Amino acid sequence: AQKITQTQPGMFVQEKEAVTLDCTYDTSDPSYGLFWYKQPSSGEMIFLIYQGSYDQQNATEGRYSLNFQKARKSANLVISASQLGDSAMYFCAMSPYNTDKLIFGTGTRLQVFP
Amino acid sequence: DAGITQSPRHKVTETGTPVTLRCHQTENHRYMYWYRQDPGHGLRLIHYSYGVKDTDKGEVSDGYSVSRSKTEDFLLTLESATSSQTSVYFCAISDRDRALGLNQPQHFGDGTRLSIL
Numbered sequence: 001a002q003k004i005t006q007t008q009p010g011m012f013v014q015e016k017e018a019v020t021l022d023c024t025y026d027t028s029d030p031s032y033g034l035f036w037y038k039q040p041s042s043g044e045m046i047f048l049i050y051q052g053s054y055d056q057q058n059a060t061e062g063r064y065s066l067n068f069q070k071a072r073k074s075a076n077l078v079i080s081a082s083q084l085g086d087s088a089m090y091f092c093a094m095s096p097y098n099t100d101k102l103i104f105g106t107g108t109r110l111q112v113f114p
Numbered sequence: 115d116a117g118i119t120q121s122p123r124h125k126v127t128e129t130g131t132p133v134t135l136r137c138h139q140t141e142n143h144r145y146m147y148w149y150r151q152d153p154g155h156g157l158r159l160i161h162y163s164y165g166v167k168d169t170d171k172g173e174v175s176d177g178y179s180v181s182r183s184k185t186e187d188f189l190l191t192l193e194s195a196t197s198s199q200t201s202v203y204f205c206a207i208s209d210r211d212r213a214l215g216l217n218q219p220q221h222f223g224d225g226t227r228l229s230i231l
Contacts, residue, residue: 037222045204050217052217107156
């Protein structure tokens with residue numbers, strides 16, 4: 001069965017520090033995409049970063065980077081230099097290439113304190 | 115921001131009544147999706163569409179139906195609402211190229227908060 005696991009229900013980080021949000025996935029498909037989304041308290045879902053299973057390099061988007069370890073089936077999100085505005089729920093998601101579906105984890109709530 | 119509008123944004127209704135949620139996009143994307151978000155479950159796919167009049171079921175499709183008569187509109191209907199369908203509903207769109215098997219990110223609307231009493 002295809003599944004996304006986020007084992008950290010909540011994380012705290014001090015402003016300007018880096019934080020890693022964990023994500024592991026389970027799939028038998030050889031090709032897939034991995035995504036991270038941010039959901040602030042206002043409720044909207046914001047796409048952050050994408051990693052393809054055959055990409056040779058880890059994806060980066062500004063302060064966001066994805067630590068992709070294919071053999072371990074992990075796709076952790078790293079946020080560098082945390083800001084107060086980073087406080088939100090973060091969801092990891094996976095989509096096998098041969099399907100039209102996106103499978104979400106249960107999310108991690110990140111709180112950034114001054 | 116992707117041009118996605120969900121309506122209504124909030125709705126309170128009674129058990130047994132029909133409810134229709136609308137998702138409207140201005141991006142001309144082929145794929146549209148309906149999800150529900152509940153505490154402890156993340157987002158779960160209800161139904162999706164890969165073209166006009168082309169739809170398929172997701173993980174939690176029981177009690178829901180959808181229709182897509184135009185590229186820009188995707189409707190989610192609860193034929194007879196139940197309290198278990200109280201949730202936040204999100205519409206998403208994607209420009210996924212199915213023929214090439216490429217993943218494009220899904221972009222989400224702002225959500226509809228539905229309460230069924």
